[in-house]
Amino acid sequence: MKYVFLILFINLLPQYAGKSLRRDDRYPKTFEDIKNEIAGYTDIAKAIIDLAVHGKAQNRSYERLAVFADTIGPRLSGSKNLDAAIKYMFSALQEDELENVHLEPVKVPHWERGEEFAMMLEPRNHSIAILGLGSSVATPPEGITAEVIVVASFDELHKRAQEAKGKIVVYNEPFISYGETVRYRSQGAVEAAKVGAVASLIRSIASFSIHSPHTGWQNYQPDVPQIPTACISVEDAEMMSRMSFRGTKIVVHLKMGAKTYPDSPSFNTVAEIVGSKYPEQIVLVSGHLDSWDVGQGAMDDGGGAFISWEALSLIKDLGLRPKRTLRLVLWTAEEQGGIGAKQYYQLHKENISNFDIVMESDEGTFQPSGLGFTGNAKARDIVKEIMTLLQPINVTDVYDNADGTDIDYWMRDGVPGASLHDDLSKYFWFHHSQGDTMTVQDPNQMNLCAAVWTVVSYVIADMEEMLPR
Numbered sequence: 001m002k003y004v005f006l007i008l009f010i011n012l013l014p015q016y017a018g019k020s021l022r023r024d025d026r027y028p029k030t031f032e033d034i035k036n037e038i039a040g041y042t043d044i045a046k047a048i049i050d051l052a053v054h055g056k057a058q059n060r061s062y063e064r065l066a067v068f069a070d071t072i073g074p075r076l077s078g079s080k081n082l083d084a085a086i087k088y089m090f091s092a093l094q095e096d097e098l099e100n101v102h103l104e105p106v107k108v109p110h111w112e113r114g115e116e117f118a119m120m121l122e123p124r125n126h127s128i129a130i131l132g133l134g135s136s137v138a139t140p141p142e143g144i145t146a147e148v149i150v151v152a153s154f155d156e157l158h159k160r161a162q163e164a165k166g167k168i169v170v171y172n173e174p175f176i177s178y179g180e181t182v183r184y185r186s187q188g189a190v191e192a193a194k195v196g197a198v199a200s201l202i203r204s205i206a207s208f209s210i211h212s213p214h215t216g217w218q219n220y221q222p223d224v225p226q227i228p229t230a231c232i233s234v235e236d237a238e239m240m241s242r243m244s245f246r247g248t249k250i251v252v253h254l255k256m257g258a259k260t261y262p263d264s265p266s267f268n269t270v271a272e273i274v275g276s277k278y279p280e281q282i283v284l285v286s287g288h289l290d291s292w293d294v295g296q297g298a299m300d301d302g303g304g305a306f307i308s309w310e311a312l313s314l315i316k317d318l319g320l321r322p323k324r325t326l327r328l329v330l331w332t333a334e335e336q337g338g339i340g341a342k343q344y345y346q347l348h349k350e351n352i353s354n355f356d357i358v359m360e361s362d363e364g365t366f367q368p369s370g371l372g373f374t375g376n377a378k379a380r381d382i383v384k385e386i387m388t389l390l391q392p393i394n395v396t397d398v399y400d401n402a403d404g405t406d407i408d409y410w411m412r413d414g415v416p417g418a419s420l421h422d423d424l425s426k427y428f429w430f431h432h433s434q435g436d437t438m439t440v441q442d443p444n445q446m447n448l449c450a451a452v453w454t455v456v457s458y459v460i461a462d463m464e465e466m467l468p469r
Helices: 002-016 031-039 042-054 060-072 079-094 154-159 178-195 234-245 296-319 340-352 377-393 408-412 443-462
Strands: 099-112 114-123 126-128 130-132 144-151 168-171 197-204 229-232 251-256 259-273 276-288 324-331 355-360 368-374 399-400 417-421
Touching: 031 377, 042 229, 042 368, 042 377, 042 443, 060 079, 060 296, 079 099, 079 259, 079 296, 079 324, 099 154, 114 130, 114 229, 126 251, 144 154, 144 197, 168 178, 168 234, 178 197, 178 229, 197 234, 197 251, 229 377, 234 324, 259 340, 276 296, 276 340, 276 408, 276 443, 296 355, 296 368, 324 399, 324 443, 340 355, 340 408, 355 408, 368 377, 368 443, 377 399, 377 443, 417 443
Parallel strands: 144 168, 168 197, 197 229, 276 324, 276 355, 355 417, 368 399
Antiparallel strands: 099 259, 114 126, 114 251, 130 229, 144 251, 259 324, 368 417
16 A cells, blocks of 8 residues: 555646645745745735835835934034933833833944144145044144145055155046045055155045045054045046146145044944744844934934834834744944954854844935845845835835945845945935035935835745745
């Protein structure tokens, strides 16, 4: 009798090829099963989109951000404003009735720019708009007065090394892309100091300018003298370049009162919707709460932080509870190199196998087009299928590589990662400048970004199986 059963079983195999013979957890799902599972979220995705874009939650993330940005202002690492922002968000997340709202301690850099100005003395008097770069040292109390040498690249600086000694190096490097051009901001002071310069002024890393300097973090090297460094406007850099090209002598007086203090206590801010079936497994959505000390930090990264909060709010409003825990993390001290995220990673990496995906929005909340994704091919196929749920708002693309300083630690260890992909055409007009204010934000675009962020995070958190890695 047992042989008859075996023959019957073998004969049945071809019609079940590539399919799970049973629907319980002992057998892996095929991709067709997964597609069908994702298709089952169509109505929920539509409900999220309707609530975020057309319903009672319309413009909520924008309005919440406006109150926050107008009340708190810019939030530099180590500042009283950042402390106030963290307290504000801790209270707001509790009032929103999210779960496990708590603060995780972090030590963060504390640098203050102090008073600063620059004046061209030759060939004419001209006030140069500057913003000191993060971690810069101060000038002597009387300031620095020196002749300027203008270069367009590190290669030119090295070729003209003898000319640079005792001078202020002005970098007039053209903007190519942020990733490529930002090295002048981060390394400009070090390279200038290596050839004996007394200070460096960096053309702002901006694709467009209206005489507005853009700040950012820069890094010294232990074996290289530390010289004062600041960013200047595109217009002033180009003007001095033209003067230099004509052979005109340029003399600048620079005064900076920057100070670096001992590291300060700060916090990553955390809230959750606890999973119904696999509460130990985590889908993490995030943005960073700190900003530079200019503008309002509304774009970088108020928008990303607030659509991440909005994702949990929308899910709660709809009475949904995913199988996995949906965790919101508002990072601290991202602008200084992901300090809060690094300490969070060190604290939680022992549970890395329980992190399903890490998501960060830190490139604006403009018109969204899709999702940047880092993960293996199987995971990418699943994410592509999830993005089809966003066809009602025409945001379905999946791009190579997620981008986010705060989630890099996890992605390097193989955890899938995602970042919001949106229209960056004007992002670097305002980045790290006085222009980063609520005026940059658009409520309709934020609604769409919140819908994308919520649909993706909820579906991944609620699917029966974690993303493959």
